[in-house]
Amino acid sequence: MLRFFILLSISGLMNAHADEPFTAGLKARLLRKSLFKENVKLINEPGVRQYYLKNGFTPIWYISDSLSQNALTLLERLRQARQDGLRPREYHISILNQLLSRAPQEIQERINIELLLTDSFMSYTDHLLHGRTRPAIADPEWHIKRPAGPPPEWPLDQLSGSKPVTEILDEAAPQEAAYYRLKTALKRYLEIRDSGGWSWPKEGRFLKFGDRGKNVQKLSKLLHLTGDLIEEPKIVSRGDEECVFDSLVGNGLRNFQLRHGLAPDGTMNAPTSKALGVSVNERIIQIELNMERWRWLSRKLNRPALIVNVPEFNLKVWDEKGSLLAMRVVVGQQLRRTPAFEGSIKTVVINPKWVVPDRIAVEDLLPAIKRDFLVLKRKKIRLYGWKNARLVELSPKAINWQNITPDTFDFQLVQDPGPENVQGRFKFVFPNLFGIYIHDTPAKTLFEQKARTFSSGCIRVENAEALAEYLLKNVEGKNWEQINKNLEKPIPLEISLTSNISVYLFYWTAWVDEDNLLQFRDDIYGRDTLLRSVLAY
Template sequence: MRAAPGWFAAALLALPAAGFAASGQPPDASAAAAWQAAITDAAADGLDPAAYQDAASLARDLSAGRLDPRSADPDWHIPRPEPVGNPGSGLLPDAVRPASADYARLREALRRYLAIRDSGGWPALPPGAPLRAGQRDPRVATLRERLRRSGDFDSEVGADPWFFDAALDRALRHFQQRVGLQASGFVDEPTFSALNTSVEQRIGRLAATLERWRWLPRQPGTEYVWINIATGMLEVIGPGGPQFAMRVIVGHPARPTPAMSGELRQVTFNPGWSVPRTIAVEDLLPREQEGPGFLAARGFHVIDARSGREVAPGSVPWERLGPDRFPYRLRQDPGPGNALGRIKIAWDNPYDIYLHDTPSKGLFDLNRRTLSSGCIRLQDAAALATLLLARDRDWDAADTAAATSRSNTQVLNLRRRLPVYVVYLTSWVDADGTVQFRKDIYGRDARLLAALGN
C-alpha cells in the first residue's frame, strides 16, 4: 500500500464550511467534529486522509466504496449501495459506514498493522533449510521476532534464543492457521513465503477487504446464505447469528466463480446434468479420446446438436473432434455417479452458477478447494436442502433422505426464497481479534489495489 505523508500522523485536516454547507444546512458542532476526526482517521478505513477536503467526499466513499466495482473488479456482480451524496445536518460517520461488526474489527486490525509498519515492520526470515521444533539455528531468533511483531508469539524467550522450543512451535502453528496454511509447525516453502509477506502487503489486503465491504448491501436480511470464495466456506446466517457452516469447492482460477447475490429458489433431488460446452470439449472429450467408453460408462448421453436426436457414443468419431468442431451436447443421467451428486440448489443468475452435491467427498479435506468449473460444490448438500425446505413447508431430514434415495428426479420450487451472497473477501478478523488472511486465488485483490492506487 502507498505510504501517504501524514497517514498515521496526527495532522488535523481543516474542514471547509462549504463541504457541509452544500446540503443547505449547517451541521451541528458535534457532527462537524466527528467528520473532522473521521477524515483524520480515514487510514483506518483503508483510505488516504489527504484525499479528503470535506465531509461530503468522505461520506460518499464510506457509504458505497471509493471505486465503482464495475470497473475496479469486473467479476463482482453484487449491486452496490447508493452513495450518500452529502452527510447533511447531524449525520455521523458511523451512520454511513457498514454497520457490520466485521467491518469494525477490520478497521481495528488495520490500525494495528499500520502501527506495526510505522514501528519498522517485521524482519524477513533468511532462506535456508526448513525449520521445525527441536532444532537449533540462528534463524530461529529471527523467526521468533517475526512472529512477535505480528502478535503470534507472546511468550518468554528461553535461555537459548537459537533453539526452536515448544512456545515457538505453538506460535508458528497459530500463524499458519490464520493465513490458511496447514498448521504443521514446519517452516516449509509456503510458510516461508507467508512469513516474508510484508506488512505493507497485509495492509493492502485489509484495505481491499474494507473496500469490498463498502460495496455490500447494508441490509443483507435476517436470514441468508454467505459463501466466501476465498475461504471455501459457506455459512447460513439466521436471526440469532450463524446456524451452521460447511466447506465448499469453488471455481478453478481458470474458471473462477464470480461474486454475486440472489435468492435460492429451487431444490432438485437426483438431478440430471446438461454439460456446459466448455466442460464437454475441454474436460470430457479428451477423456473419451484417451479411453473410449469413458462417457458411456458414466451414464452420459450424446445428443446431435442439429437434429436433437440421441446418438450412440460408439458411432461418434471422437478422434476427429475438438473445441472448434463439436456438434454434440452431453447429458448425464441422475444417479450416485452424477457430477452434481444427489442435490442441486438453484437461483437466477446469468452465469449458470448453482450449488450442488458431489460424489467426490474426499476433495473437501483439501486445504485449498479451487477445483470446480465455477459452480459451488457443497460438503453437506442434504443439510442445506433440509433447511431450505423446512422453512418453506412441512419437511425434515428424513424427507431429504427419502428424496435422495429414490431414482426419480424431483424438483421443488421454494415459496420462501433465501438470499445468497457469494463474496470474495481475503481477510477478516475473528471475534477474539485474530486477523485472518487467505490467498488472493483469483488475483482480484491485486487488480483492486492497483485501481485504488496502492
C-alpha cells in the first residue's frame, strides 16, 4: 500500500498540469472490467492497464484539457504509418480522427483518446521493433534469430523520461541504412501512386526499335516515373507520333532491365514487358514486405560479413565502408530451397572431399547407380559401408544394386578432391543445422543463366579463389603462394580463420543498392506471397 502511495506521489510530480477530474475519470475507467462501451478493443489492454496503474493513472497525452505536442506528433506519425510500410488502420486512426473532430471533447471522450493513443503507441513501436508478424508464422524458411528486444512498456517508460515521441519511434526502427533507403524509395512510390501511377498495355510487348505512337509514349512516361529515363525528361510531353523508340528510350529500358535483374539489351521482350506490367501498387507492397523482413533482424548487422541475397543470386563481402567483393552465385532449386539463416565462417577447406548428403545419394545418385554402378568410378566417388561399427570402403561391384531401395540404402558416398569434385577447389564452412556450405563449383557455365536455382541448397560461388584470398589474408603463415602449391595436390587442407566472419543468407526481393538504385527481383520461392497473405496486404 505504501509503494502504491509513493507511485501516486511521483506521478503527480511528473505531470503537475494534469486535470484532476480527468485523472480521476481515467482511474475509474481503468479499474472497470471493460474499458470501452463501444465496439473498441485495445491490442495491448493488459499492458495499458499495468502502465497507468504503475504510474498512478497519470495522463500521458494531455496537459490540462489539451493534447500535448507529443500527442500531436504521434497522431501525425500514425496517419503517415504507410511511409514505414505499416497500415494506419491498425492504430485506431479512424476512431481517433472521429473523436478529435468533435470539439470541445467531454472528459469521457478525452479518456477514450488517451487510451487509444497509448495503445497505438505501444503497437506502433512494437511493429517497428519486431515487425507486424513473426517469421515463424509468416515464413517458415526464415531461421534468423534476433536478440530479445526491450519489454512492451519500453516506449512508455522512455516517454516518461521526457524523450520525444519522434526519437523513440526512430530508435525503435531498424538502424541499418538499407532500411532507410527502402523507406525513402517507398515514399517516392507512394507519391507516384497518388499522382496516378502508370499503366502498361499487353500489346506493348511487341514494341521494337524505330516504332512510334501511344505505346512508345506510355513506355517513355513509365520509364521517366521510375527514374530510368533520365537523359531527356521532355520526351514524356511529346505527342503520340513524335514518340519514337530510339536510343534514348532504349537506354532507359536498359536501366529498367538492370534494376530488375533482366538481360540489359535495351530491347523489348516478354520478361521485360512482364516486369513493366507490374503496377505501382504491387511494387509498393513488394517494398513493404521487404521492410517487414528488415524488422525481423537485429538492429545492426555484424561487419565484416558475407551477405548472400538468394533472389538476386549474388554474394557480397561487406565491411563498415561498403561492398569489398561481389560475385554471382547459384542457390537451391525449388524442391531444395536455400533457407534464410546466419552463421560465421570458421574454416576454409582447400581441395575438399564431398561427403554426399543422404538425400542426394538416395534421390539423385541411387537411380543412376542402379542403371550403371560404374558411374561412381567415373565421378570418382568412393563407396563406404558399416562393418563392426565403423565405416570401411566397399567395392560397388560387390553390391546387388537392384535390391537396394531408398529405405535400405545404408552407405556413405564420398567424392575425391579434384577438378571434378562438385565443391570445386574451395569450401567455406559455417556450421549450421541445414548442411549448407558456400563452395566452389566446376559447373561454371551455370553462372551465365539469369535465374540460377540449380543447387541442393548450398551456395555455389563464381569466384571462390577471390573469396578464399580475402578470408585467408590475415591467417598467419598462410600466404597465397603456399596455398597455390596445395591446390596442385588433390589433398584436402583445412585452414582455421583467426577471426570469425559473419554470414547472412537473406531473401530480399526489393532493396536499394549502393548506387541508390531501387532493385526488384522475382519471388523465386513464393515467400513474398506467403508473407503477403499473413499480413493481409
